Amino acid sequence: MKITNALTLLGSSLLLTGCFEGNKNTEQLCNDNPxxxxxxxxxxxxxxxxPRTDLIWHRFEVLKNPTDTNQIKEYLLLADYRKCLGLAAQIQPLDQTNLKQRRFNALVNSGExxxxxxxxxxxSSSPNALYFLWSQIGDDQARRRFLQLEGSPALESAEMQYALATFYTSRxxxxxxxxxxxxLELTKGNNINTEIFKSLASTTYRLNLKEEAYIWTRIAESFNVPIASQSELQLLYGFExxxxxxxxxxxxxxxxxxxAGAFNSEQIPKFASAKR
Incomplete structure (x- = not known):
């Protein structure tokens, strides 16, 4: 029992030490990089x-490598931090009268x-920036500029083909x-966007390609993306x-x-029940 307590205290001590060291490192980073x-x-x-620490360290990465992708990530981290600030600004401090004002100032700063x-x-004219501005900010001009790139090498990536597909989903x-x-054909390595499977399952079902829809539902399940239970699948498709x-x-x-990064659309069988 004493050994267990000692280990618990040691673990807590190490956690606290790590926490203090992390704060010290972040403070030093700020001091060294105005x-x-x-x-x-x-x-x-x-x-x-x-969220503030995550944001600061990523901003340091942006200073070193100010790509559109890194700036988009900074935006998302900043938005998370601002969301937290919005909640914190509503808390009434008990011991610091100016803390609420400083939280409000930080909230305003984050918006700016x-x-x-x-x-x-x-x-920027990069596809990443244009798609972000269109999908996250609602910039119609960015949407038009993004769609003008259709068929060009600029969109020849798994990420951008999926982004383009989101435009045509309702069209x-x-x-x-x-x-x-x-x-999927452009997907290589372990960076697999599992949202593709959900989209294919719903898209093919709407196209009345029910066998194919079932296949994509099962593939989604194998990637830990549940769409329907086995009993629901039985009711939904009604196959033998x-x-x-x-x-x-x-x-x-x-x-x-x-x-294996070797998918080809020719692997999809053509089923007799497919809608013509």
Whole structure:
């Protein structure tokens, strides 16, 4: 019992030490890099410490490598921090009369910083920036500029093909399906966007490609993306038991191809019940 207590205390001590060292390192980073403008983040406040620390260290990465992708990530981290600040600003401090005002100032600063990032991204013509501005900010001009890149090498990536598919989801189901296929064909390594499986399952079902929809539902499940329970699948599709076995085998083969980065849309069988 004494040994257990001692280990518990030691573990707590190490956690606290790590916490203090992390704070010290972040403080030192701010002192060494005035361009991070840590003073705008209410750095000494115990509230929102984790999102603030994540934001500061990523801003350091942006200073070293100011790509559109890094600036988009900074925007998202800043938005998370601002959300936390909004809650913290409602807390009435008991011992520091000016803390509430400093939290409010940090909230205002974060809003200004978000606008500043958007302004910088609006000067970019990269597909990542255009898609972010369209999908997250609602910039119609960015949407038009993004769609003008369709068919060009600029969108020839799994991420951008999926982004393009999101535009056609409510407009052209057949084209959406083909774009999602191509996104999978361009997917290499372990960076697999599992949202593609959900989109394919719903898109093919709307196209009345029920066997294929079932296949994508099973593939999604294998990637820990549940869409429906087994009993719900039985009610939804109503195939004969032997058909389920055949489709499960096909789903397993396609899953293996996706994990190996070797998926090809020609692997999808053409079923007799497909809508013409």
């Amino acid at each position: 361009a991070l403008q840590c003073e705008r983040l209410n750095i000494d406040d115990g509230q929102c410490r984790v 910083d978000l606008e500043h990032i958007v302004t910088k991204l609006q000067q 052209d189901q057949g084209k959406t399906r083909q774009l999602l296929f191509h996104a 038991p032997s058909i389920y076995d055949q489709l499960d085998d096909i789903a397993e083969q396609i899953e293996d191809s996706i994990r």
